[in-house]
Amino acid sequence: MKHELITLLIILAILGKINTLYLIRKRLAKKPLVCPIGDDCNKVVESKYSHMFFLKNDTIGLIYYVLLIISAVYFLSVSGGILLLMKIFSGLALLATIYLFYVQARVLKEYCFYCNLAAVINLFIFLIIMTLP
Amino acid sequence: MKIHKDVLVSLLLRAGLAISFFYAAISSLIYPTGWAGYVPDFLTKIISLKLYLPIHSIYDFIIGFFLIIDYKTFYVSILAALTISLIIIFNLSILDIVFRDIGLLLMAIALIVLYYKKSGSKK
Numbered sequence: 001m002k003h004e005l006i007t008l009l010i011i012l013a014i015l016g017k018i019n020t021l022y023l024i025r026k027r028l029a030k031k032p033l034v035c036p037i038g039d040d041c042n043k044v045v046e047s048k049y050s051h052m053f054f055l056k057n058d059t060i061g062l063i064y065y066v067l068l069i070i071s072a073v074y075f076l077s078v079s080g081g082i083l084l085l086m087k088i089f090s091g092l093a094l095l096a097t098i099y100l101f102y103v104q105a106r107v108l109k110e111y112c113f114y115c116n117l118a119a120v121i122n123l124f125i126f127l128i129i130m131t132l133p
Numbered sequence: 134m135k136i137h138k139d140v141l142v143s144l145l146l147r148a149g150l151a152i153s154f155f156y157a158a159i160s161s162l163i164y165p166t167g168w169a170g171y172v173p174d175f176l177t178k179i180i181s182l183k184l185y186l187p188i189h190s191i192y193d194f195i196i197g198f199f200l201i202i203d204y205k206t207f208y209v210s211i212l213a214a215l216t217i218s219l220i221i222i223f224n225l226s227i228l229d230i231v232f233r234d235i236g237l238l239l240m241a242i243a244l245i246v247l248y249y250k251k252s253g254s255k256k
Contacts (some may be wrong), residue, residue: 003167007160011152018201036141076163 002076002133009072009128016121017065023058023114035113044112049103057100061118064093068125075132083132090126097122139247146244147200150213153237154197158190173223192216200244207248214241 023045026033035041044050050057068086075082097119104111161168165186172182196216199209217238224231 003160003164005165007156010159011155014155015148015152017199018198022202034137035135036137036138036144039134039135 005128006076009125009132010069012121012125012128013065013068013072016118016125017062017069019059019114019117019121020058020065024056024062027056027058033112033114037113039072039110041112041114043110044104044108044115047103049100052096052115057115060096064089083129086129086132090122091128093122094126119131120122143203143206143244143247146240146247147203147206150210150237150240151197151201151245154193154213155227158193158197161186161193162190171220171224208216208245210241210244214238214245219239 023033029043033041033045045058050061067089071082071086075086100115101119104115135249151244158170165182166184172185176185193216196213200221203213217234221231221234221238
């Protein structure tokens, strides 16, 4: 079961990484996002809530997903203490995700497809990490 | 709420296929013994499993990656459809397992149609 869960974890982290890279690329190129569902993604990603601790949320996400892939591979070969760190960070990521979803729903009243895709990915990552043996 | 159906359908098809290719790529790297049984006998006579599985993993990963980033999707979908067809053909004896691949094959064909029709020509 362990290797199946780690495989899923790595896939989700890769999807999350590609999602954040897309957002970063569009931001750097100053091109508007094309939202498959929803209203105006650009209003959300350009709002004052689009950064934490002097870093853009997409950059924080990218760092998180890269570290997650490294941790998953390390966990597979060594196991042990890294799991606790993974649990803590995935929990923090989920809290940030819930906060950002609240901001979209209640404060901005606009939804961003890519942000919510990241939210779903983060939720599944958290659930998988919590079930890791 | 505005919905761009074309973009959404393409994204869902590409993501669905890409996840399957990513799973095969990563799982066979992590746990090669679980995948060795799906390799046709004639291939193992030409190339050793130890060499073939990582090469196939990289190939699967590249297909998944190109699909998800929407790079040359028309051609990559053709490649994906051919790959899945071969998997089904060479594993007909375990159809109870590979019957789901027929669904994946049709998804790849749907992408080929979608990207062929999109601009009236190949994309």
